[in-house]
Amino acid sequence: MSAKTSAEVVIDGKVYTLSGYEGEEYLQKVAAYINIKISEFDEIEEYRHIPVTTKNTLIQLNIADDYFKAKSQVEKLERDLENKDKELYDLKHDLISNQVKTESAQESLKKLETENKELLLNKARLEAALEDKLLEGKPVEKGHRTPSAGKKK
Numbered sequence: 577m578s579a580k581t582s583a584e585v586v587i588d589g590k591v592y593t594l595s596g597y598e599g600e601e602y603l604q605k606v607a608a609y610i611n612i613k614i615s616e617f618d619e620i621e622e623y624r625h626i627p628v629t630t631k632n633t634l635i636q637l638n639i640a641d642d643y644f645k646a647k648s649q650v651e652k653l654e655r656d657l658e659n660k661d662k663e664l665y666d667l668k669h670d671l672i673s674n675q676v677k678t679e680s681a682q683e684s685l686k687k688l689e690t691e692n693k694e695l696l697l698n699k700a701r702l703e704a705a706l707e708d709k710l711l712e713g714k715p716v717e718k719g720h721r722t723p724s725a726g727k728k729k
Contacts, residue, residue, distance in 0.1 A: 588614050613638055 583600040584593050585607035594603045613635050617623045623631065 587611060610635075610639070 578597050580595055580597055581600055581603065582593055582595045583603040584591055585604055586592075587607050587610050592607070594607065596603060617631065617635060617638075623634070626634075
């Protein structure tokens with residue numbers, strides 16, 4: 577816990593000593609905020625003619641209104657942040673899932689490309705063997721005929 581701080585501040589023309597665990601700069605900022613609220617009300621003609629206790633109550637109500645509006649805004653921003661965090665989590669999950677699918681598809685593609693190369697090599701070998709046999713005039717394996725095999729003389 578930080579040390580207790582005291583600071584002299586001016587509020588509505590009077591000097592007060594404020595104490596707290598915040599720094600002097602913060603305490604001056606609080607006093608300045610109250611002075612701004614007082615000056616906002618001082619600009620209203622009707623305000624000048626009402627009793628001091630009523631003036632103080634109006635200022636207190638105004639400050640409380642500011643507080644609850646700010647608190648509501650913070651709560652809304654926290655909900656928005658939670659929603660964004662959830663959305664980010666879902667997007668990261670989708671990204672990882674898609675990366676896994678992509679890697680799997682790439683592996684399948686590589687495997688198919690390898691199989692395709694092997695099949696093309698086999699096809700080329702078989703075609704070469706067939707061509708050699710046809711050129712040599714040797715009979716082709718079962719089920720295959722040479723061009724002269726089926727001719728009658």
